[in-house]
Structure formats: C-alpha cells, structure tokens
Amino acid sequence: MPKKILLSGIKPTGRPHIGNFFGAMKQFVDFQDEYESYIFIPDYHALTSVQDREKMASYTLDLAIGLLAIGLDPAKITLFKQSDVPEVTELTWIFNCLTTMPYLMRAHAFKDAEAKNKEINVGVFDYPMLMAADILIQDADIVPVGQDQKQHVEIARDTAEKFNRTFGETFKLPSSFIQPEVSVVPGIDGRKMSKSYNNHIPLFAGDDEVKSLVAKIVTDSKTPDEPKDPATDNVFALHRLFSEDQIEDLTSRYQAGTIGYKESKDILAANIIKFITPLRTKREAIAGDTAHVQAILTEGGKRAREHASCKMADVRQKLGL
Numbered sequence: 001m002p003k004k005i006l007l008s009g010i011k012p013t014g015r016p017h018i019g020n021f022f023g024a025m026k027q028f029v030d031f032q033d034e035y036e037s038y039i040f041i042p043d044y045h046a047l048t049s050v051q052d053r054e055k056m057a058s059y060t061l062d063l064a065i066g067l068l069a070i071g072l073d074p075a076k077i078t079l080f081k082q083s084d085v086p087e088v089t090e091l092t093w094i095f096n097c098l099t100t101m102p103y104l105m106r107a108h109a110f111k112d113a114e115a116k117n118k119e120i121n122v123g124v125f126d127y128p129m130l131m132a133a134d135i136l137i138q139d140a141d142i143v144p145v146g147q148d149q150k151q152h153v154e155i156a157r158d159t160a161e162k163f164n165r166t167f168g169e170t171f172k173l174p175s176s177f178i179q180p181e182v183s184v185v186p187g188i189d190g191r192k193m194s195k196s197y198n199n200h201i202p203l204f205a206g207d208d209e210v211k212s213l214v215a216k217i218v219t220d221s222k223t224p225d226e227p228k229d230p231a232t233d234n235v236f237a238l239h240r241l242f243s244e245d246q247i248e249d250l251t252s253r254y255q256a257g258t259i260g261y262k263e264s265k266d267i268l269a270a271n272i273i274k275f276i277t278p279l280r281t282k283r284e285a286i287a288g289d290t291a292h293v294q295a296i297l298t299e300g301g302k303r304a305r306e307h308a309s310c311k312m313a314d315v316r317q318k319l320g321l
C-alpha cells in the first residue's frame, strides 16, 4: 500500500521556538518514516507580516537549517519553500471564488488580528485559503500542527468538500494531527508561546539566553516553603517537557513546599540547556554549508511543484478553463 501523505509548514517569521518544536516540528521527524512527507516554509504566508527582503531571506534560510538540524532527512522527505510552488496562489484564487466572506470572517486568527488592528491586509483575511491550497494541492491526508491551527485545517477540509460537491471528486479530505499534551506550549508569561507575543524560548538559544528567559518566567509570589500547585505553575508546565525523569520528585516537592521557584527555574534552565546543546551543535555544522541547504530546498521545490502542476491540470480541466 502506498504511504499516506503528511504535509505541514512553519512560517519564516523569526527564530523557531520550543512551542513550534514540541507542537509541530518534532512530529515531522517522528513521522518521516511512516508517511510520505512534505515539509515546507510558507514564505507567502509570512509576507502578511514580514515585508523586508533581508529578513525574509534570512528567516527562510535559518528555518531550513533548523528543520535539518532537528533531524529531518531530505532523502526521506520533501523540504521546500512555498514560493517555489506558485501553483498554490492560482488554486487560492479558485478557492476564493468558492468561499464566502462571512465564512472566512469566522476564522479565529482573522478575528484576533482584526481586533488588534483594523487596517489588516487582505492577505491576513485570505490566509486560510492559501493554507487550504497548500494542503489540498499535495493531496495531504494528515497535517500535524499545534492547536491554534486546527481551525485552518478544518477550513481546508470544508473547502475540499465544497469543491468536490461543485466540480466532482478532486481533493482528499485532510485531518489535523495534534499531539494532545503539547497542543499549547506556554510561553514565559503563561500565554501560548508565540513569536508574536515575544514570550518565547528559541529552539537554538544560547546558554545565557536560556538562563535569562527562564529567570523571567512569571510565577506567583509563594515562598520556598509554601506548597505550590504543579497544575497552574508556568515553570512546572515546561518541566513536563524537559524534566521527565525528575517529574515525580518535582511534583512531590512542589506539593510539600520544599522547593522555591528559584531552584525550580535553575533545574529547568539546566535541563533546557542539556536538551538544546546537541541541537545547536548540529545546527552550526549545517549552517557552515548554506549552498547545500539551498540545493536541498531547490530540489524539494521541484518535486513539490511536479505534484502540484499535475493536480492543477486536473483542476483546470474540471473548471472548464
């Protein structure tokens, strides 16, 4: 039986962080043997916020290096830049004509963006249609993402159903895959970790950067000898990811009131550094040969584009174009 198709993307909008890693990127590596995987860098999506040539180019390269450093193997997966598959923008237009404005106005990401700033660009509003095109053009079965992207995958599924109903069976119906215990990794202020909240710990952060960010994690003001609640503490939430083998001991010390936040943070920072160090070493080695990284993206782009152009030939024919 042919392998099922997995597809996902991480936007080049800054340095990837540990929320991106546990919520999405780790799954790309864990699943690369089981699925035929397409992992890409959605630069057209990033253009809704990154409008600077140098930044776009450096974030994109940096992310490609990061994805290789965590263990994605270009011999197994197709790694590419969204803009190397321009057919997705063509398909986006087609989806625009099938989708209604009131439907897209219900998207959480759009509502949040609009609540912050009325002058958002049309790209922010249309974002889910481009994402639907990314997913459907490659016939993806499964889309591993964090909780915040669940609705976007549902929109892609609705769009596939609508197209199939109108023009005949063409697109597969994709499902999201969300790892429950890491669906929302909290940032240092307790809100969802996000580049846009600037509350993130970069995945390849230096030791001092980790120590200073961990020191800033927001806690309540309990003294070291007061009992603390592991369920509500932001430091403990990150222990669940980085301090697995100490978790029972930490739980009982929290409950008994035999650990202060300072000590808890020191343990956490040491564990994060232990986790990041080998990744950073690998990242530095890959970053030494950027021509090789660019070649991987170019090759991946060609492969992804081949599939996309076949699909578009079918779509055009179905539309009577």
Ligand code: ADP
Binding pocket: 009, 010, 011, 013, 019, 020, 021, 022, 023, 024, 025, 144, 145, 146, 147, 148, 149, 182, 183, 184, 185, 186, 187, 192, 193, 194, 195, 196
């Ligand atoms: P950011 O919010 O930092 O801009 P992205 O939108 O680039 O992150 O997200 C890339 C992927 O990482 C998506 O699948 C998203 O759901 C996931 N992700 C982002 N932040 C988190 C988080 N705090 N917890 C879990 N997953 C996350």
Ligand code: TRP
Binding pocket: 007, 008, 009, 010, 011, 042, 045, 130, 131, 134, 135, 143, 145, 149, 152
């Ligand atoms: N919207 C996703 C995010 O903000 C990135 C993305 C773009 C994506 N296209 C995609 C994710 C297709 C999965 C599948 O994180």
